Amino acid sequence: MSLPLRDDPKRELWYAWYAAVFFYTLYSVIFFLVTHVQPPGQPWYTPTQVTHWFAHYHNGLLIGFALIFALGGLSATSIALITYSIRRMSVSRAFAYSYLILYAVSAVPGFLFICVAMTAGTFRPDRDPQLQQWLYDFGFLSFSGTMGVFLIGSLIWMTAILLDKNRVFPKWFGYLNLCNALTEVVVAPSWIFYRGVFAWNGLIAWWIDVFVFGIYTGVFLMLLRNMILREDFGSGPLPELPLLARQAPATLELAS
Amino acid sequence: METGFNKRLFIVWIILSGITVLYLVIDHSAEKHGVRTASEVASVSAIVLALIKVRIIMREFMEVREAPRLLCLLTDGLIVVMAIVLLGAYLIGRALA
């Protein structure tokens, strides 16, 4: 059943998939545990409190974002695999290319800006607290506030899935994209509020939103894996998943 | 045969609209001399009535009545979860006020 890796035509797809899984794990650990930018800091902090926040997480911020700057490019594998999946569908390639461009572009404000802003804030602890607060706001607002692009991307993927005749993804995942897109809409009020459930760290704008996004990400990683298992490199409907393959994950056997 | 279907749906609509109008009564009951008051009874009944309406919509309009058991269980389960979460949030919030 499992070919030695050297001969497996799906080899590159598996590399991309494992890289994507590694990226999301790395991102979660670094953002949540190392740098502490998730859950986000309080929006109502005064400049002095912001300076303390940077000082408190000083080492974590620098080490964590150094790792992200080095390895963050791995995020491309996830976008690439999703684009690949859309190309495998029976719909026009315009969907795949639109998705690719949108997500590639949105990675800059939605992912890199916060890394740069927070690193800059940590870099000179004796900087004017007003400037520190500016960097803090810039970082968190760009991370949460640029949801519009991700929203459109989800809708593109959803439309492609619902129109697809090759059954690359189950229809329920198309609808899950809609759920995800709608929770992104809910983040928009974070530009207005410093406190409460709609602030950038609020119960509704952050906690519920991230919970849904976490489920969504776990689901699409699993479905991408299924797609790779089913891939026949044709252009017609993908064959269904053989029972055996569902039980054992693909193993990266090194050819002897 | 078809008139039978239509009649059932019509009756369901009457019941749902009737319950909606009932809210006017609940609202009125939670007033003291024309001033709104907080009322646990009114709130709990409002939520319970809403969930009853949701169940009717699911079973009659959405045809869960004729669906396989799994779907019946899932939708009823959803309503139970909603009841627990909504009533829980309200009552716990009140207790902590």
Place this chain on the structure above:
Amino acid sequence: MTTIETAPPTPPVTETKRVPGQPDMWVFVIFESLIFTAYFAVYLYYRARHEAAFLAAQSHLELWLGVLATIALLTSSWSIARCVQTARAGRYKTAVRDAYLTAGFGVVFMGLKIADWVHQIHLGNTFTSSQFFQYYFFLTAIHFVHLLIGFVVLGVLLYQLSGAERRSQEIVETCATYWHTVDFLWVLIFALLYVVR
């Protein structure tokens, strides 16, 4: 050798038990309902902790507008339920009429909702003016977005019904399932915003 059938089979038009529409849409219904339940829980919890403030703000709402809107949406649900049945019986002209009625009542609801918003804004109640109105505008707006998507879904439904070669009872039922979800979510929102004390 044995493959698991993941594509839902076309349901036979008999008395046997079958899932209305695509089972996939039901995944959406349940998931979206749970997300809304989370939003409702947050609203109810904060409401119960600040009863007086919420009560005072809520008194600006016109209950009768809410009741009318609810009945309009319930009526639209009724007509789409009839549409599904007439389509199933093969009476497509009637089904199309019912679908247009659904859209019509949907538009009535939209009108009533917008009237309510305009009225509140004239009274000085906006998204940022008080906690209660934060929740009011948030819940009604996110529901409104679902309703707008519902019109797109109705479009798909009408497209299906109007061409003999396109008709799929499964898609008709799937679209109806979505519309009913928009309806029952409003039933909950109405009770929570307009009546809960």
